[in-house]
Each structure stands twice: as structure tokens, then as C-alpha cells.
Amino acid sequence: MTGFVRTEDAPTLPAPADLTGPWAAVRKRLFPTPISSVAGILIAALVFWVVWNLIDWAVIRAVWSAPDRELCNAPGAGACWPFAFAKFHQWMYGFFPMEERWRVNVVYILGVLSMAALLIPSVPGKPWSALFFFVVYPIITFVLFVGGMFGLPFVETTQWGGLMVTLVLSVTSMVVSVPLGILLALGRRSTMPIVSLLSTIFIEVVRGVPLVLVLFMAANMFPLFMPPGVNPDKLLIAIVGMALFASAYMAEIIRGGLQAIPKGQYEGAQAVGLSYWKMMGLIIMPQVIKIVIPSIVNHFISLFKDTSLVTVVGILDLLGMVQTGFNDAKWASAQTGNTGYFVLASIYWMFCFGMSRYSQFIERKLATGTKR
Amino acid sequence: MTTADDKRLTSAPPKGSGMDWLYSAKLRGWVSQIVVLLLLLWGLYEIVQNTQANLARLNKHFGFDFLSQSSGFDLSTSLIWYSSSSNYARALLVGFYNTALVAVLGIIFATLLGFTIGVMRLSKNWIVSRFALGYVELVRNVPLLVQIFAWYALVLKPLPGPKQAYTFFNSSLFLSNRGLLLPHPNFADGAWAGLAGLAIAIAGVAIFRRWAARKQAQTGIATPTVVPSIAALILLPALGLLLAGWPLSWDFPELAGFNFRGGMTLVPEFFALFLALVIYTASFIAEIVRSGILAVSHGQTEASQALGLDGNQTLRLVVIPQAMRVIIPPMASQYLNLTKNSSLAVAIGFPDLMYAGGTVNNQSGAAIEVFSIVLVVYLATSLVTATLMNWFNARMKLVER
Numbered sequence: 001m002t003g004f005v006r007t008e009d010a011p012t013l014p015a016p017a018d019l020t021g022p023w024a025a026v027r028k029r030l031f032p033t034p035i036s037s038v039a040g041i042l043i044a045a046l047v048f049w050v051v052w053n054l055i056d057w058a059v060i061r062a063v064w065s066a067p068d069r070e071l072c073n074a075p076g077a078g079a080c081w082p083f084a085f086a087k088f089h090q091w092m093y094g095f096f097p098m099e100e101r102w103r104v105n106v107v108y109i110l111g112v113l114s115m116a117a118l119l120i121p122s123v124p125g126k127p128w129s130a131l132f133f134f135v136v137y138p139i140i141t142f143v144l145f146v147g148g149m150f151g152l153p154f155v156e157t158t159q160w161g162g163l164m165v166t167l168v169l170s171v172t173s174m175v176v177s178v179p180l181g182i183l184l185a186l187g188r189r190s191t192m193p194i195v196s197l198l199s200t201i202f203i204e205v206v207r208g209v210p211l212v213l214v215l216f217m218a219a220n221m222f223p224l225f226m227p228p229g230v231n232p233d234k235l236l237i238a239i240v241g242m243a244l245f246a247s248a249y250m251a252e253i254i255r256g257g258l259q260a261i262p263k264g265q266y267e268g269a270q271a272v273g274l275s276y277w278k279m280m281g282l283i284i285m286p287q288v289i290k291i292v293i294p295s296i297v298n299h300f301i302s303l304f305k306d307t308s309l310v311t312v313v314g315i316l317d318l319l320g321m322v323q324t325g326f327n328d329a330k331w332a333s334a335q336t337g338n339t340g341y342f343v344l345a346s347i348y349w350m351f352c353f354g355m356s357r358y359s360q361f362i363e364r365k366l367a368t369g370t371k372r
Numbered sequence: 373m374t375t376a377d378d379k380r381l382t383s384a385p386p387k388g389s390g391m392d393w394l395y396s397a398k399l400r401g402w403v404s405q406i407v408v409l410l411l412l413l414w415g416l417y418e419i420v421q422n423t424q425a426n427l428a429r430l431n432k433h434f435g436f437d438f439l440s441q442s443s444g445f446d447l448s449t450s451l452i453w454y455s456s457s458s459n460y461a462r463a464l465l466v467g468f469y470n471t472a473l474v475a476v477l478g479i480i481f482a483t484l485l486g487f488t489i490g491v492m493r494l495s496k497n498w499i500v501s502r503f504a505l506g507y508v509e510l511v512r513n514v515p516l517l518v519q520i521f522a523w524y525a526l527v528l529k530p531l532p533g534p535k536q537a538y539t540f541f542n543s544s545l546f547l548s549n550r551g552l553l554l555p556h557p558n559f560a561d562g563a564w565a566g567l568a569g570l571a572i573a574i575a576g577v578a579i580f581r582r583w584a585a586r587k588q589a590q591t592g593i594a595t596p597t598v599v600p601s602i603a604a605l606i607l608l609p610a611l612g613l614l615l616a617g618w619p620l621s622w623d624f625p626e627l628a629g630f631n632f633r634g635g636m637t638l639v640p641e642f643f644a645l646f647l648a649l650v651i652y653t654a655s656f657i658a659e660i661v662r663s664g665i666l667a668v669s670h671g672q673t674e675a676s677q678a679l680g681l682d683g684n685q686t687l688r689l690v691v692i693p694q695a696m697r698v699i700i701p702p703m704a705s706q707y708l709n710l711t712k713n714s715s716l717a718v719a720i721g722f723p724d725l726m727y728a729g730g731t732v733n734n735q736s737g738a739a740i741e742v743f744s745i746v747l748v749v750y751l752a753t754s755l756v757t758a759t760l761m762n763w764f765n766a767r768m769k770l771v772e773r
Binding site: 029044047193194198205212213217221224227301312345348353 | 404406412506512514522716730740746
């Protein structure tokens, strides 16, 4: 009995008709199953409707130039852009004296440059840019914003406002929360019972209550805790509240990173004779920071969004400043609120989306570093 | 890590110098802790001293006796009976119930929406997955407070006044700028029969589901449980009420002059807060669900397809139960966030605990007392939620071999 062995390849058949051609990919991606197709079409219609209405409102029916609210109040008018143009400087600088606004601009430009030096991986001299951003830059900012020295006129914090206050709040609490969070995390993991207990209580209490409550408590109770006659600055109180709040969350992020470090790293550091602080500073923390950078960026995003809550305790941050504009009798119209909130949401969105993109970028970069 | 041991390893005491005690890690640890404690106590002492001086200057005293004074303010929404002559304690209680209402409803709907968006994000349909991605990226990058204000200003304020209200269902439902008015159920004596029916229904459903699960495990035959369960949960309480002579009447809202009378009102502030909380939290839940589903190995999906389950069954019976283990812990923290974020009600004037606390503080001036109460209540709520979710997490973990 002889077996049959094929000596030449079987003829290649063409792929089934419904898997080839330009329509196959479209069908597979857009209409895989009947239910999915219907859902897709409905969603496409919804998106189209929303986008069309948005364009209609923001471009076609919008009022582009007007001296006051008259045109914006006309029936059928869309976005009231003249309102946004007229108020834009206030949204950026608050009530900062007009001739002193260059100081804010200098701080903005320095901030962008030092952030770029710190955040773009290919720029050399990271320790120096970190030193500048975390130590020198806050001092420069303080001097330029507050004034009253080096011949700069003094500007009260009640004159600050808008994006400037939002950035001051978020950057200060970010900068403060990193070292404070590291200390709290180390304290919580410490074997010293009192230190560990105090750190744990602080972290859990702050994380268990809403930020609004922290801000309310800071605004209402802080003045009572101060020696009689001392009236702490309202903005300063809010900054302290936000910074403490941010530190508690930062502590938990760092603690998660500490737990991810294998025990061998601690033992290795001890075996070469490093002291506790040298072990932490030279061996453990550099690895922890690398692990937790994505979480830290996410924490910064939520912190940036959370700064809007200071509006509730009467501080004119970006949100508060935009809302103040609504009450201006010159501009109060049916479309003022919509326009203001649209611009506001866009500004916040750009900042947060940028940060989240950076977080994803750095995550990918760090992942390739640890890949074997 | 043991800090005490490290020091023992690194700093060798000079032997026989009589100074050994200076290098004892234990002693150092205790000394530094006592210093920390003393600093803390000193700080507390200063705070107490300053506070006493400040309170004396403002002619106030510390104490909780103000809670029994009548509040003198109204709250727009209340689940329990409340008027401006009720006391401060009751105002805070009303606030707590409202916080609980928003939190519970918000958690339920945010979970539903979040799961839907999260599953859509993984759809093979390009339009569906892109839409879900757009939703997540758009919503989670705008502060919640801005969203609350935007919903309040853009959608809910333009509603017509009471006279031109939209009416539904034969004038039993009104939608206007005063909010949504619903008929209010009134229970007379004998309403316990309905509760008894509900209790029996819950017990019956639990037994039925357990029986169905055991039967499926033994014979492989699945018994439909969802429809019978829902039917029992609705019909049995109704039967109980019917047997007790239907002790239930409805108080319908009606237009009287410029406002409504009767019924119960869900104020626009509630909807603004609820919508914003649900939409915002859902975007985070969607990402959690997505990463949870992606964490389930692809072999599981292929195996269930090989067994002949369709896409829906694969998702419901194989993928999601396994994804749940990854999903639950971050989900718990989102639930806690939602509960805490509901305190933003204070910005638009929905009377939740934070708003009630703020108003009581403004009226009574007892800042320390009021905010301590609010703090303790929020902490307790967080702890209870965390405990519940830990319990649920442990229960889901048992599914594992």
C-alpha cells in the first residue's frame, strides 16, 4: 500500500469575497455585528448633532465684536466672544496693577522654561533644573508677586486673581507636597510607634474628608488658632490647607512605591554600611520616585483641578474670576455664562490634557527602561 | 523596614568608653519620639490657649449646647420633617441624609454609566470605541466644580417657570425651574405589611438564586433568575399592602398661585450635582473597568469562545467576574471620592451636610464645634464605605481557587 504524498503546493484560493476589497476593513471596523452597527450609527448621529450645535453656537451665531452686552442679549445670539476678549486680562492676572503685570509675565516665562528643562528628558543638568525649580524659582516668584523689596511696589494678595492664583495654589502645593509626603510616608512605615501613629492618623483623617471641608476649616478655624491680633492672609490659609491635603495623598503614593521596592535593596544598602538617611536618599528614594512618577503626575492633575474649590471659600482663582465677570452689569446677558464656562473649561482642559499626555509619555519611557 | 536595626548596624559604639548608651538605637528612637510628642503637645497647648483667648475676645464659649437652639433657616430639600424652627442638630441630620441620598444614587448610576463606557472603550466598532475615548478624555480633564456650575447654568436654569412647567403623566409630574415635582407617597397604619412582603421577597429571592446556582452546578441547566426575582420584589410588597387594605395614598403636586403645593420636589441643584457627579465619576470608573478587562488573559476569552459562548455570555460569565478582582479596589476609592465630592453641593446651594454645616456655622458662629461634627461624620462615612468595599472585595476573592 502506498501513501499519497502531495508533491506540489495546492493552488492558492482567493480570500473569501467579504474579507477583501476596500469595504472589508470598513465593514469590520464600523459594522461588525448588527447591534454594534446600530449603536455606532446612533452615536455618530449624536456626536454630529453635538458638534454641529457647538459650531453653530461658537462660530456661526456667535457675536464677534460688540462694545457691551446689547448684541449678545439679542434672541438667537450665540457665544458672546467680546465678553471673553474684554475680561481675558482679568482672567489671567486678576486685579494685579496694570503697570506691574510684567512681573507675572516674568514668572510665567521662567516657569515654562524651568518646567521644560525639568520635564524634557533630553535636556541635560536635571539636578540643577530641579534645584532651580524647587528652591530658587519659588523665591523669585515670591519676590516678584508680593513685591515690597528691591524697589518693587508691594501688591496685596487680594489683588491677585485668575489663572495666576490657580497656578500659585497648584504649584505651591505640588512643591510642598513632595518633601512633606515623603516624610509622612517614611513616618508611617517607621518602627517608632508614636511617629508612625501620628503620621497614620494625619494621612487617614485628611484622606477621609472632602477638600471643601479642609478649606472651610482652614478659613474658619485657623484665625482662631493664631495668637490674638494676628490676622493670617486668606490666600495663605488656602495654600496651607491645599498643601496639607496634597501631602496626605502624596504620602500614600510614596508608600505604595516604597512597598514595591524589594527587600534586598534595603538589605544591600545596610550591608554596605549606609545609615538610614543615606540608604533612603541614595538607594531607596531614587527607585521609588522612578516608579511613582506616573502616579505623581496624575496626582498633580487632580490637584490642579481641585484648586478650583477655593472659589467656595471666596478666593478669586480662575473659576472665581470668571464667575465675577458674570455680575458685570455691562456684560450680563443670556450668553455670558455659557461663553465664560466654555472658555474656563477649555483652559482647564488644555492644562490637564497636556499633563496627562506627559504622564503617558513618561510612563512609556520608564517602561522601556525596566524592560529586559 | 526596621529603622532601629539599621542604626545598630551602622553606628558602632566605642567600646568601654562609658558612652555606649549614647549609641543605643532604642534610646535614640524613644528620645526622638518624645521630642516629637512634646513639640506636638506644645503646639496643641498654644492652639488651645490662643483659641480660648480669641473666643473670650469674641464673647463666645466652647460647647455643643447650641445644637438644641432653633436654626431659623430653611433647607430646600429634606428627606425628614424639617422647618426653620427645628434645631441645629436636626439641620445637620437633614444635611447628612441629603449627602447620603446623592452619594447612593450617584454611586449606582456612575457605576452603570462607567461600566457601559468602559466596555464601549474596548468595542471592535471604531465609532463606539472612539466615542468612549473622547468621553473619558473630555470629561475627566475638566474640574468637577466647573462641570457642576456648567450643568446648573446651561441646562437647568433655562427651564420655564412654574406657570409654564412641562407636565407629564396626566399632570402628576412637573418639570420647571423649581425642579422636578413628583407625587409623594403617604403611608397609613398597616404599611408594615408592605415591608413584611419586601422582607419575604428578599429572603425568597436569596434562597431561589442559591437553589438555581446549585442546580446549574449539578445538572448544567440554567434557570432564569433575573425576571422572577424582580417580579417577586415588586409583587410581594404590593400583595402585602393589598392584604392590609392598601394603606397607601399619593399626594399629588398642584400649581397654586406662583408655586407648587404638595408632592415632593427634587430641586435643580440636586440634578446639577447628581448629573455632574455621575458623568465625572463615570469617566474614572470607565478607565478602571477597561484596565480590569484588559488584565484578564486573552486565553480566557478564547477558551469561552471555544466552549461556544457568544460575545455577551463571554463578557458576562467569564471576563467580568475575573476582571472584578482587579476592578474592586480602585472602584472603592472612586466611590469614596464621589461621596466626598458630593460636598461640592455647597457651591450651588444644595443642602447637603457641608452646606448645612456651613450655614449652621454662619448662624451660630460655633466654627470649631460644627466643623468637628462634620469632620467626624465624613470620616465615619468614609470608614464605613471602605469597610463595606473591603468586605465585598474579600467575598469576590473567594471565587478564586
